[in-house]
Amino acid sequence: MKRIGVLTGGGDCPGLNAVLVGIVRKSIKEGYEVIGIKHGWKGMIEKETVPLDLKAVTGCIHRGGTIIRTSRTNPLKSKDDIKKVAENYRALKLDALIAIGGDDTLGVAAGMYKEGLNTVGVPKTIDNDISGTDRTFGFDTAVNFATWALDRLHTTAESHERVIVVEIMGRHAGWLALWAGMAGGADVILIPEVQVGLEEICSILKERHEKRGRTFSIVAVAEGASFGEDITQDDSQDEFGHVKLGGVAEFLAKEIQERTGYETRHVVLGHLQRGGEPSALDRYLGLLFGLHAVELVKNEDFGKMVSLRGNDFVAVTLEEVTAGTRTVPPELYEQAKVFFG
Numbered sequence: 001m002k003r004i005g006v007l008t009g010g011g012d013c014p015g016l017n018a019v020l021v022g023i024v025r026k027s028i029k030e031g032y033e034v035i036g037i038k039h040g041w042k043g044m045i046e047k048e049t050v051p052l053d054l055k056a057v058t059g060c061i062h063r064g065g066t067i068i069r070t071s072r073t074n075p076l077k078s079k080d081d082i083k084k085v086a087e088n089y090r091a092l093k094l095d096a097l098i099a100i101g102g103d104d105t106l107g108v109a110a111g112m113y114k115e116g117l118n119t120v121g122v123p124k125t126i127d128n129d130i131s132g133t134d135r136t137f138g139f140d141t142a143v144n145f146a147t148w149a150l151d152r153l154h155t156t157a158e159s160h161e162r163v164i165v166v167e168i169m170g171r172h173a174g175w176l177a178l179w180a181g182m183a184g185g186a187d188v189i190l191i192p193e194v195q196v197g198l199e200e201i202c203s204i205l206k207e208r209h210e211k212r213g214r215t216f217s218i219v220a221v222a223e224g225a226s227f228g229e230d231i232t233q234d235d236s237q238d239e240f241g242h243v244k245l246g247g248v249a250e251f252l253a254k255e256i257q258e259r260t261g262y263e264t265r266h267v268v269l270g271h272l273q274r275g276g277e278p279s280a281l282d283r284y285l286g287l288l289f290g291l292h293a294v295e296l297v298k299n300e301d302f303g304k305m306v307s308l309r310g311n312d313f314v315a316v317t318l319e320e321v322t323a324g325t326r327t328v329p330p331e332l333y334e335q336a337k338v339f340f341g
């Protein structure tokens with residue numbers, strides 16, 4: 001009987017529990033045992049586990065977050081921690097370890113594969129920015145939430161004849177701001193991949209107000225959009241070297257009001273985009289990502305991540321996946337610009 005360890009790392013994301021259901025259900029079919037590693041890679045350093053059987057996952061598919069918890073711990077930062085992860089993998093008598101996470105968590109899975117562990121990855125993030133897969137689970141729920149927020153902000157912006165700048169998550173990639181901005185009818189969308197000057201933003205708004213006679217506007221901005229330098233909350237960094245982004249909407253709102261004279265407010269959607277129940281699509285994808293992760297374990301196809309290509313689930317190497325971020329192509333942004341103003 002195979003023994004599979006499972007961990008969830010990095011920022012939480014709607015659909016994580018569905019992946020756990022997929023892993024447990026498929027493992028039962030194959031006669032494998034599953035144990036949950038609590039708090040992401042931290043749990044592998046500290047050997048913190050929890051049984052992951054049918055009883056543990058029953059009734060959790062519709063719940064947001066992760067029942068086995070998460071952390072942003074990076075064992076690759078210390079030789080001692082790498083050693084502890086490898087020792088605990090052996091002590092727990094694991095045949096494989098499934099890491100569900102974004103590029104940081106998967107980067108550790110790639111590193112631990114090189115250390116001799118049988119790791120398998122599952123792509124998780126509301127940012128949809130993992131290379132090697134067309135889609136990550138969690139993105140759909142976040143897009144729907146952000147679109148719903150933009151709809152609601154339209155009615156209040158229109159009533160008060162204001163500009164509202166909405167800050168949407170997305171550190172290096174603007175998929176979420178772009179999709180939600182388009183679906184939610186934002187008048188300007190700003191993403192980390194494409195620099196747009198403040199003058200250009202204001203001239204789009206002025207044209208809309210002065211030539212088209214509109215009296216309100218919505219600006220969707222990804223938190224990682226840059227206007228010279230990154231706008232951060234403080235100087236701290238997490239274990240993967242990421243700064244705490246936040247503040248770009250506030251900055252932009254001030255600039256827009258000063259430059260155009262239009263009354264401008266800002267809203268930060270923040271962690272509301274990550275919490276709450278997953279959409280049907282994210283539950284569906286989660287179940288199948290989980291099932292296919294166990295399939296990789298069954299075939300001893302290690303050092304790989306389950307990837308969605310079109311409608312097919314395939315395996316790609318963790319090395320390929322972690323080589324770079326999947327960003328919004330400039331031509332897609334050009335298409336989005338058709339809807340600005």
Ligand code: F6P
Binds near residue numbers: 010126127274
């Ligand atoms: O999971 C990625 C992400 O959603 C980024 O878009 C964002 O910068 C980050 O998480 C914020 O996460 P936290 O506040 O948990 O550090």
